[in-house]
Amino acid sequence: MTRSYPNTRLRRTRASAWSRSMHRETVLTPADLIWPLFVTDGQGVEDPVASLPGVSRWSVDGIASRAKEAMELGIPCIALFPNTQPELRSTGGDEALNPDNLMCRAIRAVRDACGSDIGILTDVALDPYTTHGQDGLLDDAGYVVNDDTVAMLVDQAINQAEAGADIIAPSDMMDGRVKVIRMALEMGGHHNIQIMSYAAKYASAFYGPFRDAVGSGDRLVGDKKTYQMDPANAMEALAEVEMDLAEGADSVMVKPGLAYLDLIWRVKQRFEVPVFAYQVSGEYALLEAGAAAGVGDRDALLMEKLIAFKRAGCSGVLSYHAPVAARILNG
Numbered sequence: 001m002t003r004s005y006p007n008t009r010l011r012r013t014r015a016s017a018w019s020r021s022m023h024r025e026t027v028l029t030p031a032d033l034i035w036p037l038f039v040t041d042g043q044g045v046e047d048p049v050a051s052l053p054g055v056s057r058w059s060v061d062g063i064a065s066r067a068k069e070a071m072e073l074g075i076p077c078i079a080l081f082p083n084t085q086p087e088l089r090s091t092g093g094d095e096a097l098n099p100d101n102l103m104c105r106a107i108r109a110v111r112d113a114c115g116s117d118i119g120i121l122t123d124v125a126l127d128p129y130t131t132h133g134q135d136g137l138l139d140d141a142g143y144v145v146n147d148d149t150v151a152m153l154v155d156q157a158i159n160q161a162e163a164g165a166d167i168i169a170p171s172d173m174m175d176g177r178v179k180v181i182r183m184a185l186e187m188g189g190h191h192n193i194q195i196m197s198y199a200a201k202y203a204s205a206f207y208g209p210f211r212d213a214v215g216s217g218d219r220l221v222g223d224k225k226t227y228q229m230d231p232a233n234a235m236e237a238l239a240e241v242e243m244d245l246a247e248g249a250d251s252v253m254v255k256p257g258l259a260y261l262d263l264i265w266r267v268k269q270r271f272e273v274p275v276f277a278y279q280v281s282g283e284y285a286l287l288e289a290g291a292a293a294g295v296g297d298r299d300a301l302l303m304e305k306l307i308a309f310k311r312a313g314c315s316g317v318l319s320y321h322a323p324v325a326a327r328i329l330n331g
């Protein structure tokens, strides 16, 4: 069967709003959003992140309020990232294992405020806790060592699980960490705690404002290219995803977002598993800067970008714009 004009006029179904709505292939709802939040020390603190206009670091009480706000907006899950106090950072990142660190206090505060009605996703990696800003432990040459780092990450994950996390999200890109974290969760009786693996995380120039937000940017020595992926590679991303799924990941993430839509599509087509995108800090900042410079309407630009993730096959998107988007969607 060939489609030809004028039997087929593809404009027919576009001629009215009701028909466009009836033929829409993809929908975006607040339930597709995960809201990343930055935690800072203190009480009653809102500390704006200069490079992310509209985004703040919140003290633990403020995080609980944001979690309630998320629930009211229909956002099912928040993601927590600590801005660890400078005096608690070390070369080994031991503060990651402290059961009373910012992350664990924030988890408990959200649980107290919201019960089990919201998902809490926690980041596993050492960069917010190290003096050098790398995601793992360094050898004498400054190389991030894999297996010793993984041993730390397992303890970090269990620390978060015991504080009440729902989804453990390792973002470190060490080999084999999903396997040992899953094993440790099972052995600890945490059978229903999920793992969302940052499976294909690229060494990207889009992470700058995030590093400001968690206070690792100025500290970072070198780059992260020995563990995060080369933006030129796609086959390798499929191998990363395949391994993390085999090791027990319940869902996988591609990061950053829009520049990697091809990977989202390929991962979804090949593995048919839940795929999430992280629309990262640089994407947020560029959209805000573009809209402020008059490039286009901020809300329209945002909605078009977010629907692209759904069209490509995402189950959901981590986005600093989550509350803005949910407000737009809720009308």
Ligand SMILES: NCC(=O)CCC(=O)O
Binding pocket: 123, 125, 171, 206, 207, 208, 209, 210, 211, 279, 280, 281, 282
């Ligand atoms: N592990 C979380 C991130 O690295 C986020 C990066 C960003 O938002 O730029």
Ligand SMILES: [Mg+2]
Binding pocket: 173, 174, 175, 176, 199, 240, 243, 244
């Ligand atoms: Mg991997």
